[in-house]
Amino acid sequence: xxxxxxxxxxxxxxxxxxxxxxxxxxxxxxxxxxxxxxxxxxxxxxxxxxxxxxxxxxxxxxxxxxxxxxxxxxxxxxxxxxxxxxxxxxxxxxxxxxxxxxxxxxxxxxxxxxxxxxxxxxxxxxxxxxxxxxxxxxxxxxxxx
Numbered sequence: 706x707x708x709x710x711x712x713x714x715x716x717x718x719x720x721x722x723x724x725x726x727x728x729x730x731x732x733x734x735x736x737x738x739x740x741x742x743x744x745x746x747x748x749x750x751x752x753x754x755x756x757x758x759x760x761x762x763x764x765x766x767x768x769x770x771x772x773x774x775x776x777x778x779x780x781x782x783x784x785x786x787x788x789x790x791x792x793x794x795x796x797x798x799x800x801x802x803x804x805x806x807x808x809x810x811x812x813x814x815x816x817x818x819x820x821x822x823x824x825x826x827x828x829x830x831x832x833x834x835x836x837x838x839x840x841x842x843x844x845x846x847x848x849x850x
Contacts, residue, residue, distance in 0.1 A: 722813040725799060730754045730770055733808065742786045742794075743813045763794060770809045773798055777806055783816065783844065791820035 717736055722743040725734040731753050735745045742761055749757060758766050762784070769780050773796045780796040793816040799808040823836075823845070833850035835843055 724754075724811040725808060726754055726770060726811065727808040728774060728806075730767065730809075741813055742784055742792060743811070769796060770811075773809050774806055783820070790815070790817045792816055 719736075721736065722741050723734075723736045724732060724743060724745065727733050732745070732750050735743075735747070735749060742763065745757070754770065755767055763782065769782065772778065773780055777798045779798075782794045782796070784792050784794055786792050793814045795812045795814065797810050797812075798806045799810045801807050833847065835846040835850050838844050
């Protein structure tokens with residue numbers, strides 16, 4: 706049985722940039738996707754995410770990944786990409802078959818259409834609108850607010 710090969714094929718066919726980090730925040734595996742904020746190469750495998758955090762342009766990535774590991778929680782970060790596109794970076798604990806946390810899985814999803822629709826909606830609303838995240842931090846607000 707070639708589970709590794711099958712898994713590689715599945716991950717590549719999903720067309721979603723994915724990074725698997727170990728507990729030490731070193732890159733264990735990546736799916737190759739160009740023209741995204743997570744455009745990494747096989748040469749990045751083994752490197753610490755701290756070495757490339759600045760290149761990725763994702764603030765507080767180290768702290769967020771460590772929080773996901775520590776609390777076994779799920780986090781989502783909205784990040785801008787090239788040419789004004791928007792993405793959602795999802796961080797989830799990477800668990801072994803025995804449910805032991807062994808790192809973090811980062812998946813980058815295209816959120817451009819939804820983000821642009823939200824921005825347009827905010828601009829035309831007559832009432833004040835503010836969107837908060839689960840920690841009650843402002844994620845966005847319309848002009849009226």
